[in-house]
Amino acid sequence: MIADELLPNQLILDGLSQAVLIFDPQNHLVAENAAARALMGSDLKLIRQEGWPAAAVLFNSRALESVEAVRNRAIDARYPVRFYVYRTGERIPAWMSMLRHSSDAAFTMITIEMPDWTALTDIVDSYLKEVAEVVSSTRGHVDLIEQITRAKGNENLLRRVGGFTRLIHVHMHRLGRLTQLMDRLEKIRTGRVREQVAIYRRKVVLQNFIEDFLEAMDEDTLVDPESDAGDPRKRIRAVIPGRIAVAASTEHLSYVLRDILRNAIMYSMKAAPIKVVAYAHPRENTVQIDIIDEGYGIRASESDRVFLPYERSRQPQIMAEFGYGLAMYLCKSEVEAMNGRIWFESEEGVGTTFSIKLPAWSDDSSSG
Numbered sequence: 001m002i003a004d005e006l007l008p009n010q011l012i013l014d015g016l017s018q019a020v021l022i023f024d025p026q027n028h029l030v031a032e033n034a035a036a037r038a039l040m041g042s043d044l045k046l047i048r049q050e051g052w053p054a055a056a057v058l059f060n061s062r063a064l065e066s067v068e069a070v071r072n073r074a075i076d077a078r079y080p081v082r083f084y085v086y087r088t089g090e091r092i093p094a095w096m097s098m099l100r101h102s103s104d105a106a107f108t109m110i111t112i113e114m115p116d117w118t119a120l121t122d123i124v125d126s127y128l129k130e131v132a133e134v135v136s137s138t139r140g141h142v143d144l145i146e147q148i149t150r151a152k153g154n155e156n157l158l159r160r161v162g163g164f165t166r167l168i169h170v171h172m173h174r175l176g177r178l179t180q181l182m183d184r185l186e187k188i189r190t191g192r193v194r195e196q197v198a199i200y201r202r203k204v205v206l207q208n209f210i211e212d213f214l215e216a217m218d219e220d221t222l223v224d225p226e227s228d229a230g231d232p233r234k235r236i237r238a239v240i241p242g243r244i245a246v247a248a249s250t251e252h253l254s255y256v257l258r259d260i261l262r263n264a265i266m267y268s269m270k271a272a273p274i275k276v277v278a279y280a281h282p283r284e285n286t287v288q289i290d291i292i293d294e295g296y297g298i299r300a301s302e303s304d305r306v307f308l309p310y311e312r313s314r315q316p317q318i319m320a321e322f323g324y325g326l327a328m329y330l331c332k333s334e335v336e337a338m339n340g341r342i343w344f345e346s347e348e349g350v351g352t353t354f355s356i357k358l359p360a361w362s363d364d365s366s367s368g
Contacts, residue, residue, distance in 0.1 A: 019112040025105040027052035035114055039087060041194075052108070059085045059094075059110075067096070071108060074098050085112060128183050135176045142168050181326045184255065185309075188333045193252070197337045200249040203361045206278050206287065207240040209250065213257060214238065222258065223266050232265045238276040245361040246287045252334045253358075256342075259327040260291045260354045268295025268351070280360060289356045298346035306344065307332045 013020055013033035019040070022031035028051045037044055046054045059067045065083060074081040080097040092112055099107040145165045187193040217233055246253075257276075264274045275292040298306065309329040335342040339359050346352035 016111075017114055019114060021047070021055065021110045021112075022099070023052050023055070023108040023110075025107065029055075030107070036112070039112060039114065055110070070096050071098075074108075075106065080111075125186070128179055128186070131175065131179045135172055135179065138168065138172050139176075142172065178324060181324060181330065184330045184334070185326065188330065188337075193334060193337045197249045197252060197334075200251060201247055201338070202250070203245050204248050204250055204253065205242075205245045206289070207242045207244070209253070210238050210240055210257075210276060210278075213254060217261075222262055232261070232274075235265070235272065236261065236274045236276060240276070240278045241280075244278055244280055244287055246358040247361045248338050248340075248358055252338060256331045256334055256356065257289075257291070259331050260356075263327070264291060264293035264295060264352070264354075268293050281357075282360075284357075285360045285362065286357050287360050289358070290353050291355075292351065292353045294351040297348040297350050297352055298344070299348050303344075303346070307342075 010031075010033075013031060014035075016033055017035060019036035019038070020031070020033045021029060021036055024030045029047050032044065032048075040047065040058075043054075043058055047058070056067050067083070070081055070083045074096045075098055078098065080095040083094055083096060084091050085094050086092070092114075094110060094112040097109045097111070099109050101107065142165050184193075187196065214233055214236060222232055261274065261276075268274070272294045274294075275290075277290045277292065278287060280287050307328050309326055332342050335356055335358070341357045342354065344352055344354045
């Protein structure tokens with residue numbers, strides 16, 4: 001057997017299950033592996049261009065300890081130091097090591113574990129399917145009970161049954177919404193949202209899409225059943241030029257618009273107007289959609305919480321409405337999966353504007 005033929009270093013790196021990034025003493029990225037390319041996606045291009053500063057910005061997001069502090073610990077310790085990074089909402093274990101060359105120049109190596117969530121994914125998929133069937137069946141029974149209560153009979157009994165059906169309706173609505181949120185969260189966590197967006201990306205003419213979207217809003221309950229929102233369509237006015245089109249997944253764009261409009265409706269007075277405006281940025285080859293409300297607004301001290309998962313504003317008007325604190329986090333992830341950006345501007349007592357910027361449709365959009 002031939003034993004003196006060495007494998008190339010890159011081949012060995014690509015065979016590792018952990019993501020590996022190696023930076024030279026000048027902070028340039030000098031080595032990466034296949035797992036790193038799978039984990040980092042398009043962010044790796046920025047790291048290749050900018051080196052360590054770009055990696056530090058990405059890994060410092062939501063981190064309890066900065067990666068600079070971790071690197072200083074690794075230099076002093078002279079052994080791998082454990083820390084955590086966040087990717088697509090996951091807290092992932094990682095290690096940082098200092099590789100010293102014969103010249104005593106230190107290379108920085110980051111290894112990031114790639115946890116196997118297959119079993120959890122299967123369980124969540126089963127749960128979501130089962131709950132969806134229960135919700136659908138229960139809603140059907142509620143409709144039947146409501147038909148019975150409309151018939152003449154014992155008024156006291158009918159009132160009591162009516163109260164029960166109302167309670168069931170509220171809980172089924174919330175369970176159905178939570179199930180949908182979990183389904184979206186699971187697709188983001190496993191990376192499937194980007195695969196779906198790539199598969200279903202198409203030309204979306206915004207004027208037609210938003211017109212159909214608003215007409216269909218009364219087909220399901222947009223806001224929580226305990227919220228007195230009136231007819232939300234009467235409050236919404238859309239100003240969309242006819243020729244503007246974006247490259248997007250209609251399913252995910254619907255999720256995002258529905259969640260932002262739900263917040264605009266719930267967190268404003270019942271008659272307050274809401275405006276949906278779109279316009280093109282030809283130089284950027286993008287389209288911007290603004291959802292403008294005249295609601296309670298977001299306090300400056302609460303603004304950092306808006307896109308975090310399981311976080312809700314502590315303002316009294318917002319806490320009074322039922323919610324899970326997940327929608328805006330999901331919206332941000334789904335907009336970014338469509339190669340877009342989402343942000344907001346708000347003033348307490350005046351209102352809030354949420355803005356979405358998406359790629360404009362071009363002839364080669366379908367191939368991207």
